[in-house]
Amino acid sequence: xxxxxxxxxxxxxxxxxxxxxxxxxxxxxxxxxxxxxxxxxxxxxxxxxxxxxxxxxxxxxxxxxxxxxxxxxxxxxxxxxxxxxxxxxxxxxxxxxxxxxxxxxxxxxxxxxxxxxxxxxxxxxxxxxxxxxxxxxxxxxxxxxxxxxxxxxxxxxxxxxxxxxxxxxxxxxxxxxxxxxxxxxxxxxxxxxxxxxxxxxxxxxxxxxxxxxxxxxxxxxxxxxxxxxxxxxxxxxxxxxxxxxxxxxxxxxxxxxxxxxxxxxxxxxxxxxxxxxxxxxxxxxxxxxxxxxxxxxxxxxxxxxxxxxxxxxxxxxxxxxxxxxxxxxxxxxxxxxxxxxxxxxxxxxxxxxxxxxxx
Amino acid sequence: xxxxxxxxxxxxxxxxxxxxxxxxxxxxxxxxxxxxxxxxxxxxxxxxxxxxxxxxxxxxxxxxxxxxxxxxxxxxxxxxxxxxxxxxxxxxxxxxxxxxxxxxxxxxxxxxxxxxxxxxxxxxxxxxxxxxxxxxxxxxxxxxxxxxxxxxxxxxxxxxxxxxxxxxxxxxxxxxxxxxxxxxxxxxxxxxxxxxxxxxxxxxxxxxxxxxxxxxxxxxxxxxxxxxxxxxxxxxxxxxxxxxxxxxxxxxxxxxxxxxxxxxxxxxxxxxxxxxxxxxxxxxxxxxxxxxxxxxxxxxxxxxxxxxxxxxxxxxxxx
Numbered sequence: 001x002x003x004x005x006x007x008x009x010x011x012x013x014x015x016x017x018x019x020x021x022x023x024x025x026x027x028x029x030x031x032x033x034x035x036x037x038x039x040x041x042x043x044x045x046x047x048x049x050x051x052x053x054x055x056x057x058x059x060x061x062x063x064x065x066x067x068x069x070x071x072x073x074x075x076x077x078x079x080x081x082x083x084x085x086x087x088x089x090x091x092x093x094x095x096x097x098x099x100x101x102x103x104x105x106x107x108x109x110x111x112x113x114x115x116x117x118x119x120x121x122x123x124x125x126x127x128x129x130x131x132x133x134x135x136x137x138x139x140x141x142x143x144x145x146x147x148x149x150x151x152x153x154x155x156x157x158x159x160x161x162x163x164x165x166x167x168x169x170x171x172x173x174x175x176x177x178x179x180x181x182x183x184x185x186x187x188x189x190x191x192x193x194x195x196x197x198x199x200x201x202x203x204x205x206x207x208x209x210x211x212x213x214x215x216x217x218x219x220x221x222x223x224x225x226x227x228x229x230x231x232x233x234x235x236x237x238x239x240x241x242x243x244x245x246x247x248x249x250x251x252x253x254x255x256x257x258x259x260x261x262x263x264x265x266x267x268x269x270x271x272x273x274x275x276x277x278x279x280x281x282x283x284x285x286x287x288x289x290x291x292x293x294x295x296x297x298x299x300x301x302x303x304x305x306x307x308x309x310x311x312x313x314x315x316x317x318x319x320x321x322x323x324x325x326x327x328x329x330x331x332x333x334x335x336x337x338x339x340x341x342x343x344x345x346x347x348x349x350x351x352x353x354x355x356x357x358x359x
Numbered sequence: 360x361x362x363x364x365x366x367x368x369x370x371x372x373x374x375x376x377x378x379x380x381x382x383x384x385x386x387x388x389x390x391x392x393x394x395x396x397x398x399x400x401x402x403x404x405x406x407x408x409x410x411x412x413x414x415x416x417x418x419x420x421x422x423x424x425x426x427x428x429x430x431x432x433x434x435x436x437x438x439x440x441x442x443x444x445x446x447x448x449x450x451x452x453x454x455x456x457x458x459x460x461x462x463x464x465x466x467x468x469x470x471x472x473x474x475x476x477x478x479x480x481x482x483x484x485x486x487x488x489x490x491x492x493x494x495x496x497x498x499x500x501x502x503x504x505x506x507x508x509x510x511x512x513x514x515x516x517x518x519x520x521x522x523x524x525x526x527x528x529x530x531x532x533x534x535x536x537x538x539x540x541x542x543x544x545x546x547x548x549x550x551x552x553x554x555x556x557x558x559x560x561x562x563x564x565x566x567x568x569x570x571x572x573x574x575x576x577x578x579x580x581x582x583x584x585x586x587x588x589x590x591x592x593x594x595x596x597x598x599x600x601x602x603x604x605x606x607x608x609x610x611x612x613x614x615x616x617x618x619x620x621x622x623x624x625x626x627x628x629x630x631x632x633x634x635x636x637x638x639x640x641x642x643x644x645x646x647x648x649x650x651x652x653x654x655x656x657x658x659x660x661x662x663x664x665x666x667x668x669x670x671x672x673x674x675x676x677x678x
Contacts, residue, residue, distance in 0.1 A: 041459055124653070128660055130458050131398045131608070135600050136656055139649040142597055150642040261593075265466055272463060309478050316474040323467030324447055327460050 010174055013298045019181045020290040022188040023246045028267040028274075028282050029195050030238035035268075036277035036337070037204060038231040039211030040125055044137030045239060046263040047121065047144050048114040050255065052240025054148060055113030056106040057163040057253030058155040063109070064088055064102055064164060077156045088164040096169035103166040106248060107187075107241050114240020117144075118232035125228050141260060148255030160254030163247055184245050191238055196279050198234075200340045207231060208277075269319060272326050275333030284334055292318065368506050372515045374626035376584040379518025381595070382618025383525060384577030385602035387570040389614035391440075392603070393546050394566035397448055397461040402599060404472030405436040405571045407592030409578025411476055412436075414494050414587075419487050425496065425583060426517065432579035433572045440571020443468050444564055452563065469592075476589050495586040514583040521576065522615055529611050538565075574599075597645065598625060601652035607661060621648045 027049060034042040058077060066072035068091060070084050092099040117140075124136045148155055155161055170179035198204050209217040210227055218224060243263070247253045266289070274285020296303070296315045303311040326333065341348060384406050391399045409432040416428040447464050456464075480491035501513040533539035545552040545562040552559055581587070581595060598621050606617030629644040 035459070041462075124657060128656060131392070131462070132604060132656055132660065134459075134462065135398070135604055136653055139597065139601070139653055143646050143649045146643060146646050268463060268466070310481055313474040313477045313481075316470045316477075320467045320470030320472075320474065323470070324464055327456070327464035327467065328447065328450055331454075331456060331460050 010178060013294060015177055015181050016298070017291050017294040019184055019249055020294055021287055022181070022185040023242050023249070024267060024270060024290055025188045025283060025286045026191050026242035026245065027239050027263065028270045028286050029191055029279060030235040030242065031267045032271050032276065032279060032282050033195055033198070033207075033238070034231055034235040036271065036282075037199060037207040037211065038228065039207075040228065040231065041130060041134035042137055042235070043134040043264060043268075044121065044139070044141035045267055046258055046260055047137070047141035048117045048236035048239035049243035049263045050141070050144050050148055050258040051113040051117040051236075052110035052243035053247040053253055053258060054155050055110040055240060056244030057161060057247045059113070060102070060106040060109040061085070061088070061161075061164050063105065074153050077153060077161050081156065081161045085162045085164050089168060092164060092166065092168040093172070099166055099169035102164060103169075103183075103248070106166055106244055110240040110244030111237040112240075114243070115233045115237040117240070118234070118236025119229065121236065122229040122232045125232060126225050138260065138264070141264060145255055145258055145260070148258070155253050155255065158254075158256065160252055160256070162252050165251055166248055180249055184249060187241070187245065191241070192279060192283065195238075199279060200342055202342075203227075203230075204340065205342075266319075269323050269326075271333075272331075273322065273333060275335040275337060277337030278333065278335045281333050281335030281337075289319070289322075366509065369509045370626065370630050372512060373584060374623050376512070376514045376518045376580065377626055378619040378622025379522050380577040380580035380584060380618075381598055381602050381622040382522050382577075382615045383573045383580065384595070384599045385606060385618040385621075386525070386611050386614030387573035387577070388599060388603040389606060389608055389611055390566050390573070391570035393609050393611075394542075395444075395448060395452060395461075395563050396458060397451075397465060398458070399443075399570065400462065400466040400596070401439070401443055401469040401472060402570075402574045403592030403596035404469050404476060405439050405574035405592075406578035406581070406595055406599070407476055407587075407589065408432070408439060408472065409436050409575030410494075410582045410587050410591050411479065411491075411578075411589075412575070413579045413582045414491075414496060415479075415483055417499075418494075418496065419483055419489050424501070425499065426501075426513070429576060429579045432575040434575075436575020436578070437568045437572030439472060439575075440567040440569075441564065443571070444567035448567065449560070449563070473589070473592065476592075480589050492588055493586065494582070494588070496582050497584060497586065500583050512583075514580065518580045518584075521580065522618075525573070526612060526615055594645070598622065598648040601648040604652055605655045621651060624648075624651055 027045065030048070031042055031045050034040045062072040062076050065076055065084055065088060068088065070076075070087055071080065075081075076084055092102055121137055121140060124140075125133060128136055149158055151157065152159075165176070167176055167180035167183065170176055170183070206217065206222050206227055209220070210222060210224055214224060217227075243258065270285040270289045271282055272285070273289060274283065275281025293315065296311055296318070300311045303314065307314065343351075384402060387405075388399055388402050391397055412432040412435050413425055413428045416431065417423065417425040421428075443465065447468055448461070451461055451464055483489055483491045502510040503513050503516065504511045531539075533543060541552065541557045542562050542565070544555065545557060545559050549559050552562075577599075578592075578595075581591070585591075599618075602617035602621040603614050604617070605620055606613030606615070625644060625647045628647050629641055632640045
């Protein structure tokens, strides 16, 4: 029985659906925090994602290389990159503890990088409104991608770099991909629990108040500037971790792959499908979309025999039509936003009952 | 680097042609935004369709002179605008959808149009065995004369002429016709316009047609200035947004001026930087419009049209 399940999981298609879903879940949840809860039109999601990926791929990698006495300067991202990372991988393979430490270090650096980007984004976010803010954030994201693509000393430029395999502690080969998928899935679940708790906290309620009526929130003494800045920093840190996990999973970083469409607009589509402002909806939306994407990707060759067009364009067409259909027919998403109760229903009921008794 | 070696005259001519295309497309974004409140992401594909219409008709299907296909690019992208309005935008406006939903719906439209460009490009490749993934028409322009040893290309003149013509057209339309007055009332206050018996839907339809058509015409101009792939829309949409935002989003002329401001500074600054810091810097060209836009917005949060020019002028006069 157990072996049957494992065999099924080794299926590359299942793995690809799972890992895509987990990584995009983290990114989309962070987007939902900023857009769904705080009402910031975050059209520059890719900014924090790419910063996190660079943090994990280039910065944490260099830190590890420096700690082990390997060249960590410009050589790290240059033509010696492959050799240095090979050395690092050998060391990581020899000690599982070191490997776990490397994973934590990579994620921490990524979160810090993403948080810094969020902090930078808060500068325009306080001053600008709606379309102006959305496009400015979009511009920030594009600018960082261009720098990543062409400034070689940062992370290898167009050629990209390979990244130390911090998942070595779970093994190599097939086992590595399977286990790392589940680790990423676990991190995604933790992120979900975190943002869900955040949504239920006074902070989450203040964000929704700010989104619905900024003036009223101000009147009640909420500091809009600090709320926005905090949201962008937390959201940026989470998105950075998402980008980092993708880089760590694939074992390479290429700025070209961190484009506006994949890491800003796809999460937007996932969020709109699932339900803006509803974390559970985000899970559903991400699951549906990443399954469709992975299926189209996996059955490309088979599809070509049925339809006269390249399946790549089918993917764009399909996702475009889905976005339009959601906007037209179900703008609140599959699972619409509902008020988050600060405590569980049971607790509220028991408090209510005890209060009634007290009277 | 070839462009660096080129003398200032040639750089200027390319920059003017490029800016003209950008200005038209940016004014189209502004036109759609000021009437319907929709920030149109589909402008990317509408521009790219203009680009591909000129390429396919001139280079693959019919031949002749590239300029005779400009009106077709204009009409085709205008048609795309009408389709977007009738199928998507109209219903969202009726429902009173928020700005973000309006914006995202046009992203969906853009993805669909983008898919169609690629399917069309695949079809051309399969049927006519031409490369549709890297298009260079810049060398096929009509040469009007020579400045020194360098060819004086027709696109420089035509691009400016189209922009000026468009500005005059809008000036006459908005100020001298009944339709223009109805248009301005609708922009100011749609509810009041409906009460006065103005059919706001006609105004919105016109805005979407002209907005799309200007994107197509901008794309047609750009086809003779820059080389392109099916993703050309994705590359030029950012300077187009920048130009429209710098122009203030509420003035068609602002969009046109913004196009020239962004286009000229993008081409000229990068050439200047290239000559000072070396050719490697040229790859960062796309960042320049982003920086100009960000800087403008942080100083004037509502763009250049948001500045109260009259007050500044009267102040300087009183001094």
